[in-house]
Amino acid sequence: MDSSTLSEKLNNTLSSLRYGENPPELYEPIRYIMALGGKRIRPLLALLAANMYKDDVENLLLPAAAVEVFHNFTLLHDDIMDKAPLRRGQQTVHEKWNANTAILSGDVMLVRAYELLLGIEPAILPKVLQLFSKAAAEVCEGQQLDMNFEQRQQVSIPEYIHMITLKTAVLLGFSLEMGALLQGAPEADSAHLQAFGINIGIAFQLRDDLLDVYGDKAKFGKQVGGDILSDKKTFLMLTALEQADESQLQSIKAWRHKTDESITAEKVKAVTEVYDQLQIKQQTEQQIEVYFQKAMQHLDAVEVAENQKTDLRNLALQLMEREA
Amino acid sequence: MDSSTLSEKLNNTLSSLRYGENPPELYEPIRYIMALGGKRIRPLLALLAANMYKDDVENLLLPAAAVEVFHNFTLLHDDIMDKAPLRRGQQTVHEKWNANTAILSGDVMLVRAYELLLGIEPAILPKVLQLFSKAAAEVCEGQQLDMNFEQRQQVSIPEYIHMITLKTAVLLGFSLEMGALLQGAPEADSAHLQAFGINIGIAFQLRDDLLDVYGDKAKFGKQVGGDILSDKKTFLMLTALEQADESQLQSIKAWRHKTDESITAEKVKAVTEVYDQLQIKQQTEQQIEVYFQKAMQHLDAVEVAENQKTDLRNLALQLMEREA
Numbered sequence: 001m002d003s004s005t006l007s008e009k010l011n012n013t014l015s016s017l018r019y020g021e022n023p024p025e026l027y028e029p030i031r032y033i034m035a036l037g038g039k040r041i042r043p044l045l046a047l048l049a050a051n052m053y054k055d056d057v058e059n060l061l062l063p064a065a066a067v068e069v070f071h072n073f074t075l076l077h078d079d080i081m082d083k084a085p086l087r088r089g090q091q092t093v094h095e096k097w098n099a100n101t102a103i104l105s106g107d108v109m110l111v112r113a114y115e116l117l118l119g120i121e122p123a124i125l126p127k128v129l130q131l132f133s134k135a136a137a138e139v140c141e142g143q144q145l146d147m148n149f150e151q152r153q154q155v156s157i158p159e160y161i162h163m164i165t166l167k168t169a170v171l172l173g174f175s176l177e178m179g180a181l182l183q184g185a186p187e188a189d190s191a192h193l194q195a196f197g198i199n200i201g202i203a204f205q206l207r208d209d210l211l212d213v214y215g216d217k218a219k220f221g222k223q224v225g226g227d228i229l230s231d232k233k234t235f236l237m238l239t240a241l242e243q244a245d246e247s248q249l250q251s252i253k254a255w256r257h258k259t260d261e262s263i264t265a266e267k268v269k270a271v272t273e274v275y276d277q278l279q280i281k282q283q284t285e286q287q288i289e290v291y292f293q294k295a296m297q298h299l300d301a302v303e304v305a306e307n308q309k310t311d312l313r314n315l316a317l318q319l320m321e322r323e324a
Numbered sequence: 325m326d327s328s329t330l331s332e333k334l335n336n337t338l339s340s341l342r343y344g345e346n347p348p349e350l351y352e353p354i355r356y357i358m359a360l361g362g363k364r365i366r367p368l369l370a371l372l373a374a375n376m377y378k379d380d381v382e383n384l385l386l387p388a389a390a391v392e393v394f395h396n397f398t399l400l401h402d403d404i405m406d407k408a409p410l411r412r413g414q415q416t417v418h419e420k421w422n423a424n425t426a427i428l429s430g431d432v433m434l435v436r437a438y439e440l441l442l443g444i445e446p447a448i449l450p451k452v453l454q455l456f457s458k459a460a461a462e463v464c465e466g467q468q469l470d471m472n473f474e475q476r477q478q479v480s481i482p483e484y485i486h487m488i489t490l491k492t493a494v495l496l497g498f499s500l501e502m503g504a505l506l507q508g509a510p511e512a513d514s515a516h517l518q519a520f521g522i523n524i525g526i527a528f529q530l531r532d533d534l535l536d537v538y539g540d541k542a543k544f545g546k547q548v549g550g551d552i553l554s555d556k557k558t559f560l561m562l563t564a565l566e567q568a569d570e571s572q573l574q575s576i577k578a579w580r581h582k583t584d585e586s587i588t589a590e591k592v593k594a595v596t597e598v599y600d601q602l603q604i605k606q607q608t609e610q611q612i613e614v615y616f617q618k619a620m621q622h623l624d625a626v627e628v629a630e631n632q633k634t635d636l637r638n639l640a641l642q643l644m645e646r647e648a
Contacts, residue, residue, distance in 0.1 A: 020461065026468040077431060081424040100405040100471060103427055107401060108464045110434055115457045118450050126442050126449060133439045140432045144350040147424060
């Protein structure tokens with residue numbers, strides 16, 4: 001089945017999900033956030049992995065949707081914690097309604113995510129739920145680390161990679177692993193696909209960090225330099241802090257905690273200049289390439305015919321080359 | 325197995341649970357709230373139901389613990405929403421740490437609750453998870469209704485009973501049903517035990533409402549009249565509002581939104597006087613009796629020997645006669 005057919009089936013499944021009706025205050029925010037769309041990368045990865053083994057992926061549609069519902073639950077709660085006003089260009093749930101609603105609607109989404117997995121054949125259900133629960137807890141651990149890092153003076157690059165592995169990559173890894181497991185793929189294959197997902201996930205997040213500074217404003221769709229403005233400890237910033245000389249360090253530190261709109265352009269320009277001096281863009285691209293190649297090695301090791309891997313390879317490439 | 329042995333086994337299981345270690349900011353609040361104790365009614369009900377069918381309840385210990393972890397997750401999130409400073413006489417998690425930590429630690433608890441159910445034998449796991457998920461979503465619906473009611477002028481008694489059924493009673497019902505199901509009890513029995521739990525749950529909540537006003541201060545352990553002071557729409561208040569004459573209505577309304585500590589005693593006294601005039605205490609006791617009797621009818625209908633029901637009957641009685 002080609003990638004666009006899978007995508008269409010997935011979108012149909014997601015639009016047909018019913019979360020509940022009463023009280024409307026609980027369920028309306030769920031419909032709202034799920035309707036905001038997004039790239040649907042996680043469920044698509046699950047379907048593409050599954051499709052490598054069988055052309056029929058009907059058994060994957062609800063489990064794949066479960067991962068997307070779970071992902072949106074984490075966005076809902078993360079946005080409260082990060083006090084984010086916007087999500088995909090629209091008001092966040094806690095802004096449009098309030099924090100209590102965002103907490104509670106998120107809670108129900110987590111429950112619904114589990115429910116969507118319950119149609120999995122009983123023989124393999126406990127294993128999938130175990131893996132899903134492990135990934136789910138790790139995503140929370142990643143979010144906690146992310147919050148911890150914002151409070152800390154120093155964060156090392158390995159610590160940062162560990163954080164984004166938990167917060168972002170493990171769920172991509174799980175999606176692929178589940179796709180393989182549900183089609184009866186060999187253990188070794190599902191392990192390789194999980195590792196492929198983890199490495200793609202890390203590369204994906206590094207690409208996100210990069211686009212925030214070096215993205216094309218027109219294509220990026222959000223403010224370029226937002227991470228710089230909010231002093232976020234991204235891969236770029238942490239690398240710069242490690243490599244900066246005294247005067248570059250002073251230049252970065254002088255701008256810290258200055259978040260006023262009037263100085264936005266000036267701050268972004270000044271920090272970007274330091275990044276440029278240190279060739280942070282090139283270094284980040286190199287790291288992305290390292291994780292991308294690791295991912296590809298794991299995909300190479302999967303024991304299916306090469307032409308069965310094309311869609312997954314293409315999606316990975318798209319994610320690395322994306323401009324937004 | 326006698327009730328105190330079950331209780332001991334349960335407490336040992338709960339103390340031996342491991343939620344995770346890193347980052348400590350995520351897991352410490354979970355250990356904290358779980359260590360605050362509480363009556364452990366829900367898991368105890370599960371064990372007592374199970375024990376009616378088999379003397380060996382080892383297979384129930386982790387699933388029973390799951391329900392207690394889930395219940396404490398709801399307390400954690402409810403306390404944020406209700407801005408509650410204290411839980412079981414100790415600081416709430418969002419007070420001791422902060423709201424973000426309380427949100428995220430709660431999320432992990434919900435995941436851990438599901439994980440604790442995964443040891444259930446595969447043949448019955450999907451059904452138990454389906455019932456658990458249904459109950460879990462209903463608890464959230466109940467909390468949303470509870471919040472809605474605080475914003476509304478009028479709430480009817482049936483609406484109130486519906487709300488506490490969702491918020492409190494369904495989880496008691498699920499606990500008992502699960503206890504029966506896991507021991508292979510007949511469908512009809514598990515349905516009766518669930519209905520027993522729902523009715524006990526409603527009676528339990530009404531007893532809570534009653535104790536808040538008419539509890540013995542020394543035994544109750546928290547401020548008598550707290551619900552009156554915070555204008556909470558309890559069964560007592562809603563019944564009074566329905567039956568009050570014009571002057572009684574004025575008396576209650578005059579005190580609304582006055583929450584200052586200096587007038588606590590006066591406000592509680594004034595509203596209690598109206599309750600006394602309307603015999604709200606007696607009416608509430610009658611309603612508790614109605615639900616208690618319904619519960620007993622369902623217990624009577626369970627097809628096990630009468631002496632096997634003694635512990636469950638005694639626990640139900642204790643819950644109705646409790647002073648705190």
